[in-house]
Amino acid sequence: MLTFALKRALSMIVSLAAASLVIFFAIEVIPGDPAAYMLGMNASEDTLAALRSELGLDQGMAERYVGWITGMLAGDFGTSYTYRTPVAEMVGERLWISLPLTLYALALSTFVAFPVGILAASNRGGVLDTGIMGLTQLGIAVPNFWFAMMLVVIFAINLGWFTAGGFPGWEGGLLAGLKALTLPAIALALPQASVLARVMRSALIDTLHEDFVRTARAKGLTRGQALRRHALRNAMIPVLTIIGLQFSFLLAGAIIIENVFFLPGLGRLIFQAITQRDLIVVESVVMLLVFAVILVTFLVDLAYAAVDPRLRRGR
Structure with missing residues (x-):
């Protein structure tokens, strides 16, 4: 396990070095003088x-x-050209919005996708499976920014259950902060939950046809018991891949949603820095997001090794 982790850590360092070169020189060649x-x-x-x-x-x-x-x-991380403020300080302030939003959206997508995917796999070919697959296809096809605007119209403007945008700050209380992040988190979670549910269904269906599941059924386990005790764990490897990718996407890809809801997070910071030609902010924040993506990939690899012993043996 230690050798496996060291190899993945070395790969992560090389990836970060290559990413820093690409980010810096790609941004530097963009026309315009700050x-x-x-x-x-x-x-x-x-x-x-x-x-x-x-x-x-x-x-x-x-x-x-x-x-x-x-x-x-x-x-x-340097000093912002526009605001004359340390970039690390700006990132720290906004990370306390973007990171909870990402975790909130990831939790929503996971809690919805797991039971939905398991239910679809358990009823493969049935009416329930067909309906779930149709709904997940719709969830993937609908743009999340359009869905976000529909959420604002329905739940903020018409029903008045949530605010249409802005963030009151965590000093206003945990409930107030989570309430302000609920609609953005739902908008971000919809396509991710749809993708994750489909992957969970496919992985479970493939695993249910393996010999070890047939053996478990032959020993007297019901289909549900075989699914929970044997198939589910072995189907988790592709699911872990998607969850890791989703965390990275949600953290780095919330620029549009944060602008729709006027959330002062990292996505809005990048958008403002690009329009103001604040190169040091763009470079540092993008590098931070790349680091988060690579770190999550590294942790997912370690999770693979924990789930599948064959990886620890180098097979």
């Missing part, structure tokens, strides 16, 4: 040169890359 954006089109060259020097934009790309990487390793 100094010119901040000072306006009529700024003099002397003023622009002074601001570029202050922001470190007059240095070479390689020098700036090394400074950016070494700063991040020390916990310093």
Whole structure:
């Protein structure tokens, strides 16, 4: 197990190094001068040169890359060009919104998808299975931003059960914070729950035809007992893959939903930084999200090894 974990950790480090190079140089070649954006089109060259020097934009790309990487390793993500505030401080404030939203949406999608997928697999080919598969297909096809707007119209404007947007802050209480995140979490969870339910159904159906399940049935276990005691655990490997990918997607892909609900999270921060040409914020936040994606993938690999002993033996 230790050898397996060390190999995956080395792979994670290599992936992070490659991602940092791609992120930095891809963003740096985007047309536009942050100094010119901040000072306006009529700024003099002397003023622009002074601001570029202050922001470190007059240095070479390689020098700036090394400074950016070494700063991040020390916990310093740089200073925002626009707000003149440490990026780490801005990320920390917004992470307390984006991370709970991601976990909330992931919990909703998992709690819905598991029983729905198991129910569909248990009734394969029946009316219930056909109806569930139709609903999950609809959940995948419906754009989550459109679904988010429908939630606002129905539950915020018409029924008045929730607010249409904004976030009161956690200092207002846990219930108030979760209430503000409920509609965004549902909008994010719908397509993820649909995908996860379909994967759970397919994995269970494949596992139920394995020899060890037939043996368990031959020993007197009912179909439900064989499913819960034997098939479910062995069907979890593809499901764990999807859950890991969903966490990464939800954390990094909530830009549109956060803007629909006016949530001051990481997605909205990236959107604002792109429009303002605040390169250091875009680079640092994107790198942080990439790190989260790779870290979750690493943890999913470890979960694989815990579920399937063959991986620990290198097979």
